[in-house]
Amino acid sequence: xxxxxxxxxxxxxxxxxxxxxxxxxxxxxxxxxxxxxxxxxxxxxxxxxxxxxxxxxxxxxxxxxxxxxxxxxxxxxxxxxxxxxxxxxxxxxxxxxxxxxxxxxxxxxxxxxxxxxxxxxxxxxxxxxxxxxxxxxxxxxxxxxxxxxxxxxxxxxxxxxxxxxxxxxxxxxxxxxxxxxxxxxxxxxxxxxxxxxxxxxxxxxxxxxxxxxxxxxxxxxxxxxxxxxxxxxxxxxxxxxxxxxxxxxxxxxxxxxxxxxxxxxxxxxxxxxxxxxxxxxxxxxxxxxxxxxxxxxxxxxxxxxxxx
Amino acid sequence: xxxxxxxxxxxxxxxxxxxxxxxxxxxxxxxxxxxxxxxxxxxxxxxxxxxxxxxxxxxxxxxxxxxxxxxxxxxxxxxxxxxxxxxxxxxxxxxxxxxxxxxxxxxxxxxxxxxxxxxxxxxxxxxxxxxxxxxxxxxxxxxxxxxxxxxxxxxxxxxxxxxxxxxxxxxxxxxxxxxxxxxxxxxxxxxxxxxxxxxxxxxxxxxxxxxxxxxxxxxxxxxxxxxxxxxxxxxxxxxxxxxxxxxxxxxxxxxxxxxxxxxxxxxxxxxxxxxxxx
Numbered sequence: 001x002x003x004x005x006x007x008x009x010x011x012x013x014x015x016x017x018x019x020x021x022x023x024x025x026x027x028x029x030x031x032x033x034x035x036x037x038x039x040x041x042x043x044x045x046x047x048x049x050x051x052x053x054x055x056x057x058x059x060x061x062x063x064x065x066x067x068x069x070x071x072x073x074x075x076x077x078x079x080x081x082x083x084x085x086x087x088x089x090x091x092x093x094x095x096x097x098x099x100x101x102x103x104x105x106x107x108x109x110x111x112x113x114x115x116x117x118x119x120x121x122x123x124x125x126x127x128x129x130x131x132x133x134x135x136x137x138x139x140x141x142x143x144x145x146x147x148x149x150x151x152x153x154x155x156x157x158x159x160x161x162x163x164x165x166x167x168x169x170x171x172x173x174x175x176x177x178x179x180x181x182x183x184x185x186x187x188x189x190x191x192x193x194x195x196x197x198x199x200x201x202x203x204x205x206x207x208x209x210x211x212x213x214x215x216x217x218x219x220x221x222x223x224x225x226x227x228x229x230x231x232x233x234x235x236x237x238x239x240x241x242x243x244x245x246x247x248x249x250x251x252x253x254x255x256x257x258x259x260x261x262x263x264x265x266x267x268x269x270x271x272x273x274x275x276x277x278x279x280x281x282x283x284x285x286x287x288x289x290x291x292x293x294x295x296x297x298x299x300x301x302x303x304x305x306x307x308x
Numbered sequence: 309x310x311x312x313x314x315x316x317x318x319x320x321x322x323x324x325x326x327x328x329x330x331x332x333x334x335x336x337x338x339x340x341x342x343x344x345x346x347x348x349x350x351x352x353x354x355x356x357x358x359x360x361x362x363x364x365x366x367x368x369x370x371x372x373x374x375x376x377x378x379x380x381x382x383x384x385x386x387x388x389x390x391x392x393x394x395x396x397x398x399x400x401x402x403x404x405x406x407x408x409x410x411x412x413x414x415x416x417x418x419x420x421x422x423x424x425x426x427x428x429x430x431x432x433x434x435x436x437x438x439x440x441x442x443x444x445x446x447x448x449x450x451x452x453x454x455x456x457x458x459x460x461x462x463x464x465x466x467x468x469x470x471x472x473x474x475x476x477x478x479x480x481x482x483x484x485x486x487x488x489x490x491x492x493x494x495x496x497x498x499x500x501x502x503x504x505x506x507x508x509x510x511x512x513x514x515x516x517x518x519x520x521x522x523x524x525x526x527x528x529x530x531x532x533x534x535x536x537x538x539x540x541x542x543x544x545x546x547x548x549x550x551x552x553x554x555x556x557x558x559x560x561x562x563x564x565x566x567x568x569x570x571x572x573x574x575x576x577x578x579x580x581x582x583x584x585x586x
Binding site: 049052053054055056073074075076077078080082083084085086087088089090091092093097098100101102104105106107108146 | 311312314315318319322323324405406407408409410411412413414415416417421581583584585
């Protein structure tokens, strides 16, 4: 189950004197929904363009399904589908015709298969309409349809929810989960929307300034991060006074708009609540917070700090 | 490969831009030929004023063949412009539309995609020149009828009507060969820019520059003139000489072929190595 289907080896791209991507080693396992994270300009799209052979690496290589992309490009990309940034199409042609063209580049796609993928992304009714009449969300869905057309094992989606409204984002998210869970596809999902990755990915990598910061299982990476508890307590002054005496349990705390943000272990929450209540503080709400966003920000800020 | 060429042609011929050249020819050729018809024989009188003192002109020399021959002069600038309008867009248009990302992430090689596109460029050039020839000859013949063809070039020649047909066929085949060079040059420029205007401007720039150098009677340019393709753009006229100077034709074909090959090879090198950043 854990066999590696995509591996980048010291993958690097240099533009002039600037390394857009440097010595990147990624490993994608079969069945992964792999979140590829990084702030804007981190090198995500450059990496994906190299993986899909749109850009030639300065050094390094990518192996896909055991085939080197540099020496056996066609074999390496045989079972790969993807969208890079915004999906662009021949606007003057219909959705169906666009998929026929994409199909021809994959060795041909039957009408039945084209209908199937259009149905999967909810565009059956618009199959014969010109793409120029499509909304951004519909183009995005058509982008996923073209990525799925050859029934690839590995699907690479670069910022697939960019520019979509919340409903559109949810639809794409549900589609990714459907492809991963029901159709057993391996998916690389590049995004700067951390919550999106947190909702669908089981493994992830974070890059910043073109370099890999961390890679691993989302769950175990999150456990390494700081944990916070958001608390509404009254009276606030009394609560702060009690918390300041609990330095063994609380690493630090801040207060913003009447809400306390406690940096502490989740296991110690009952002890803190009990101490506050005993001290005459009433607790309105307690909410543990441990998001990828915190982790991401912490890790990219640290990496940025190292450079400066 | 055939399937890829088929879809490349579908893409090309479902694009409105492709028909602009055909549309212009469809308007301009009838306009000129009807104007010639309305003008009557006055055009021939003006054109042969210098000859009238020395020659007797007998028979119907103001005919469809003569007008068709005159229209072939558009092959120097006008037709190249219309050809580069489409062939210059074949690669650059994909960059502009962002569809390189759709094409070049597939398991088919860039070389194969390149050749399908080049075949499309050649097909368009062939169809366009064929359309021009059929329309200009067919309509001129319908309007003004046939007869012997008076050719006033560096020589004065009256081509018998029985020979005119095959000479036009050779003339247009030679014209097609020269226009393929124009298509290849614009295809070359199309390979490294990301908008379709650039290749048209660059092709026309090269064409006009070379035409100027070719036409300037300066010794300093004499040594390079034989290597300029513009020096051979009158290749089609050789079909109307008697006898046809096949050695000159062969030289011209080789020069055009060399330009076409160099342009296509350069485009291939650029296309297969370029990073797609659009």
